[in-house]
Amino acid sequence: MDPTRSKHHTTKMAIPTISDDPSYRPGLEGVQACRSSICHVDGQAGKLEYRGIDVKNLAEHSSFEETIYLLLYNHLPVERELNQLNILSQKLRRLPAPVLNPIEGFPAGIHPLIAMQALIALLQGDDYYADDISNPHHNLRRAVSLISKASTMVAAIERHRHGEQALPPVSKYSHAENFLFMLTGEPPHECAIKAMDLLLILHAEHGMNNSTFTARVIGSTNASIYSSISGAVGALSGFLHGGANERVVRMLYSIGDPENVEAFVEERLSIKKKIMGIGHRVYKVKDPRATILQGILPDLIEQCSGEEVKRLYNIALRLEEVVTEKLNKKDLYPNVDFYSGIVMEALGIASDLFTAIFAMSRVAGWCAHWLEQVSANRLFRPKLLYMGDHNRPYIQIKDR
Ligand SMILES: CC(C)(COP(=O)(O)OP(=O)(O)OC[C@H]1O[C@@H](n2cnc3c(N)ncnc32)[C@H](O)[C@@H]1OP(=O)(O)O)[C@@H](O)C(=O)NCCC(=O)NCCS
Known part of the structure; x- marks a missing residue:
């Protein structure tokens, strides 16, 4: 319990809720904050x-x-x-x-x-x-x-x-x-x-x-x-953004074989853990970049790498199949990181260099x-939806 509350009166403002204030958008999701032609x-x-x-x-x-x-x-x-x-x-x-x-x-x-x-x-x-x-x-x-x-x-x-x-x-x-x-x-x-x-x-x-x-x-x-x-x-x-590609490759190595994919997905979903390289805040279909990168992999593997990367690619294909079947109701499909890591693996690049x-x-x-x-600058300065207390007394340390 907050000790300042037990001994001293605190004036509290009615706490606004999210539905009270529609301008509150966690993560600024859907908010258009600037014009761009890029x-x-x-x-x-x-x-x-x-x-x-x-x-x-x-x-x-x-x-x-x-x-x-x-x-x-x-x-x-x-x-x-x-x-x-x-x-x-x-x-x-x-x-x-x-x-x-x-x-x-x-x-x-x-x-x-x-x-x-x-x-x-x-x-x-x-x-x-x-x-x-x-x-x-x-x-x-x-x-x-x-x-x-x-x-x-x-x-x-x-x-x-x-x-x-x-x-x-x-x-x-x-x-x-x-x-x-x-x-x-x-x-x-x-x-x-x-x-x-x-x-x-x-x-x-x-x-x-x-x-x-x-x-x-x-x-x-x-x-x-x-x-x-x-x-x-x-x-x-962070892995919610660029750091996912190296985690995808680690995940594929840990799965080890296309036969293990189904059990892996079941397990991840049962413990509510995300599958790396899957899902996107904007794409509700397969990321077009994932499709393009997937398209070059068979030839790239043939010409530049070996059996190990071929095995990773086959695990990825099976994983895409299982995820699409199980998660398409949530619009979850491979994003760019799903196949980019395998492309870089095929090029012999160390996985912790992928995001760089x-x-x-x-x-x-x-x-x-x-x-x-x-x-055409305008300083970014959004507001907080303040949920804290007001007018709390300052209490001397010996009295806390
Ligand atoms: C990319 C990402 C952050 C987008 O997330 P978001 O738009 O905030 O979506 P949420 O995290 O709110 O997820 C929405 C639902 O889909 C599920 N979900 C999202 N991504 C998932 C994934 N990769 N594996 C399993 N379930 C996933 C969530 O558990 C949630 O389910 P619920 O509604 O039953 O709770 C998210 O899909 C993710 O973490 N993916 C894995 C990491 C990754 O590949 N990052 C690279 C992005 S390019």
Whole structure:
């Protein structure tokens, strides 16, 4: 019992309930908080558009570089524009020493995503005028710089974990190829480059998800792009958002065999635990990105990996079947994380690097949102529905 209540009178306001105040929306679900022309997610139709272009078309015909251009500049580039972006991006890939060197001192157990969050925040120190966000051209250059440096960071963090020196970026390579090269120092296989490029395209943007909202909230205070994007990375780390892909792969390994799937699902549901990679706040059908990634897996496994990943894929297929049968009444289907983890597993990437790769791609969308936010800003400042007491007396410690 609260001791202040037992001995002292407290004036209490009538406590408002949720039904008394319809403006109260836990998790801001369904609330439209800003205007945007960057991305549209149709959760009923299972359609995702970047700047009005279906992501299926981008996945089939485009590249991550072109997707970056589209997100930042709001149109598909002509050849000259794409070349200009590539030249700038390649020039900006390298990390300055004061940002690269601190990796050496990071605690051994740090998660790669959190290491990345720290490095992005450090980049602010390399931009003397970071706080001046008044020039749209400077802001665009900062966005290109962050997108270009993100993959260099992830590769450097990964190599450091294995006691290896970071490799310098190779400017003649595409974003995807360069990243894979910087991870291992080996020229990557063509099918691995294509799969990585696809992962980058598909993760680049997804409307007002939690981390994008975070970037916009921080940006709305006129904080720098570095603070905003570093905050967004933190938001992505939770398993309700970006952290699910690595958990999916761990879950598939723990199931072990397609024959065990049914019992696994029964058990999870009986103890009211969620199945990773399933369900989405917006999609009420299968996530279109999951369909696209699933589509490349048979060939990717054939060309780039072996029996182990094939077994994981077969477990995933069976899991999708059982979940769809048992949970379709709740509109629960695979989301992007369900198959993206297997794609990365097929590429031989360590599972705790998956979310950092997601972030390395999503930096493009976050930057587009930050640019949109600061170009027509309104400070985010929602209200609380206060449920606490009023006029409680302050009681001296000896009397409590
Ligand atoms: C993504 C997610 C957070 C969306 O959640 P949400 O819109 O808030 O939906 P809720 O958590 O309120 O769930 C609604 C119902 O579906 C069930 N449900 C949702 N996701 C489920 C899952 N993955 N496995 C089993 N049941 C699930 C909930 O238990 C709840 O059931 P109830 O109404 O009987 O209580 C949720 O589906 C989830 O946690 N998925 C697993 C993690 C994941 O894959 N995250 C990556 C997202 S891209």
